[in-house]
Amino acid sequence: MNWLWYIYGAAALVAVGGLMRAIPRRRLRRARSLPCQIKRVLFSPEEHALFAVLKSAVEEEFEIFAKIRASDILSPHRSIARKEAAELYQSMAGRRFTFVLCHKADLSVAGIVELTEHAAGRKSQEADDPVALLCHAAGLPLIRIPASPYYDPGEIARQVRDEIRREPAIIHGDSEGGRIEPRISSLEDLKF
Numbered sequence: 001m002n003w004l005w006y007i008y009g010a011a012a013l014v015a016v017g018g019l020m021r022a023i024p025r026r027r028l029r030r031a032r033s034l035p036c037q038i039k040r041v042l043f044s045p046e047e048h049a050l051f052a053v054l055k056s057a058v059e060e061e062f063e064i065f066a067k068i069r070a071s072d073i074l075s076p077h078r079s080i081a082r083k084e085a086a087e088l089y090q091s092m093a094g095r096r097f098t099f100v101l102c103h104k105a106d107l108s109v110a111g112i113v114e115l116t117e118h119a120a121g122r123k124s125q126e127a128d129d130p131v132a133l134l135c136h137a138a139g140l141p142l143i144r145i146p147a148s149p150y151y152d153p154g155e156i157a158r159q160v161r162d163e164i165r166r167e168p169a170i171i172h173g174d175s176e177g178g179r180i181e182p183r184i185s186s187l188e189d190l191k192f
Helices: 002-033 045-058 082-092 122-126 130-138 153-163
Strands: 062-069 096-103 109-116 142-146
Touching (some): 045 109, 109 130, 109 153
């Protein structure tokens, strides 16, 4: 009679082991069978036209990254309360910048280029635009370019030059109003 318990125990272990192996395979099969397709076009026609002109206008000084999430380049300041940080994350949720300009030397964020729509009353809405509010709060230059079938590379280069100036970042909320210099002046004094 004792040997029957051993057989039941072995059968239970084999059954549990089989179930453990079958569960991940079933999930994997289900994931493979989910309907999914690739988006062949990354940009709308207007975004593609602007990207081509923007690239030719600023390629010597800036790298251009497209459709970057706001939360990838913005974060709450360390000194704000959790509630304010949660509100900031809420305002960034799902926001993507059309184009992010970065300095070629260090890939630091230099500014944001947004493609705007031609719509009646759009100018009055720009002050309340969440992208504009986020950029203003972070001290990021925001360059708005209206959607158009034709873009003037010289005009776009001028807009970028006027808005983006290579200066050290200002520390917001610093009592002394100090600046951060992102450069190392001498390697001799550093200990390795």
